[in-house]
Amino acid sequence: MPQLTDLLFYAFAGMTLLFGFLCVANPLSRNPVTSAMFLVLTIISMAGLFVLLHAFFLAAVQILVYAGAVMVLFLFVIMLLDLKEEERRKLNKVAVGLGSLAVLGLAGVLVRVLAGATPLIAAGSKPVEGSTRELGRILFQSYLLPFEILSILLLVAMVGAILLSKKELK
C-alpha cells in the first residue's frame, strides 16, 4: 500500500503541473486575471511540495512572498490594463512553435541530468531539516557572500525601479 506522503506528493506535483499548464495555455479562457490566479494556485501547490520535504520555512516564505505579495502586485497591474484587447489577440504561431521547442529541449536536459544523478541521501550529505535556525546558520556562514551579493542586487533593482518610475528627476 502506498504511503500517505507519496499520495500527497503525487497530488501536489500533479496540481503544480496542471495549474502551471492552465496558467500559460488555458483552453477555456484567455483572460490574464485567470492566468494570474492559476499561477497563484501553482505557487501554493509548490508550497505543499516544500512541506512534504519538511522545508516548512521555505513553504511559508513561498506563499508569503510569491502568492501574498508578488502576485497581488501582478493582479494590481493586470487589472489596470485593457483586458478586452488582450483577450482578442491571436496566438502567434511562430512563438508557440519556438516555445514548445525550447520546452522540449529543457525537459530533455533535465531528464538526462536527473537520470544520471545519485540521490543526495545516498551520496552521504546531511538532509537539511526545515528548522529556521539551521537555514539561517547555513545562509550566514557557508553562503554569506552570495547572500550579500544577492541583497545588493535586489537593492539595485529597487533603486532602479524607483528611478524609472519617476517622471522627472529633481
Added chain:
Amino acid sequence: MLENIFSDPTFQFVLFSAAKIAVVFGVVMTFVAYAVLVERKVSAAIQDRVGPNRTAPPLALKIPVLGRLLQRWGMFQPMADGLKFILKEDFTPAYVRTVYFWLAPAIAVIPAFLTLAVIPFGSTLGSQKMVIADLNVGILYTFGIVSLGVYGIVLAGWSSNSKYPFLGGIRSSAQMISYEIAMGMSVVSLFLIVGDLNLMNLIQWQADHGWLVLYQPVAFVIFLVSAFAETNRLPFDMPESESELIGGYHTEYSSMKFALFFLGEYANMIASSAMMVTLFFGGWSLPWLGKPAETLLGGLVHIGIFIAKMIVLMLVFIWVRWMLPRFRYDQLMDLGWRRFIPAALANIVATALGVALLNR
C-alpha cells in the same frame, strides 16, 4: 477491531484535531455574531443612543425578568441579523464576471479562519495541546495566510465590473501589502529576543520572563496600528469608505455573499486580537499562572484567560472605530512607508544589539 482503531495514535490525532477545529469554528462564529452586537451597543453608547433593544422571539418574553433583560441587551439581535442575511434576495448584477464574483466572498473568509489554526488558545487539556496545528514556523504560517486574504477583496473589486468597487479593491491591495511589511518587521524583534518561531514556546517564554509588550512597546504599537489597516477597519477603512466609495469592494454584493465579507472582517478582527494576545500579552498565562495546566479545570481556566484577553483587545478595536475619523489615503501610505517601516527597522537593529550585548 474497533478498539484497535481507537488506540491508533494517527486516528486519535485526527479525531482530536477534528474536535478542536469544530469547537474553535463554533466559538469563533458565535464571537462574530456577538461582536457585531457589541459593536452596535458600543457605538450607541459613544454616540449617546440606546442601540438594538427590541428584537426578541415571542416565547422568550414569557420568561419573567430575564426575558425582558435579554431583549433590552439585544441578545437576540444576532439571530435576527443572521436570518435576514439568509432570507434576503441574493442578487447578481448583469455585467459582473460571474466566476470571480462568486469566488471572492469565499476567498475573503477562508484565510481569516485558517490563521486561527496555529494560535494556542490554552495550554493543555488532559493530554492534548490546545492548539490545532503546533507548527515550528507558526508565525510565518500566519503571515503567509494573512497575505492571501487580500485576494478576496481585490477579486471582489475587479469582478464587480463597476467603478467604486474597483477603486476599493485597488486601495485595499496597496494598503494591505504596505502594512504587511511593517507588521512582519515589527514581530522580528520579538523572535530575536525569544529565539523561537513556535507560538507555544513563545507563550512559555513570556510566562517565565514576563509579557513581551513590556520588552517591545514599539513593536506592539506598530503591530496594533498595522492590524487596523490589515483588517480594513476605521481609521483605515479606505477600501470601503462609505462616504466616498458607497461600500467599496462590496458595493455590488447582497444577502449571504455580503454576509461572508462581513464575517471575514470580524473573523479577521478576532484572529488579529488572538495573535496580539499570543505575541505580546502572554497568551493563556498570567504572571502568577505560568505553568501548563495539569488538571482539566486548570486547562479550562487558561482557555478562559486567553478569551478574556482577546475580548479586551476586540473592545479596543471597536472603541477606536467609533472614536477616530478616517485617515486620508496619502496619510495612510505616508504612515506605513515613511514612519512605521523605518521605525520597525530601527527597532530590529536596537533589539539585535541589545540581545548581542546581553548574551556576551
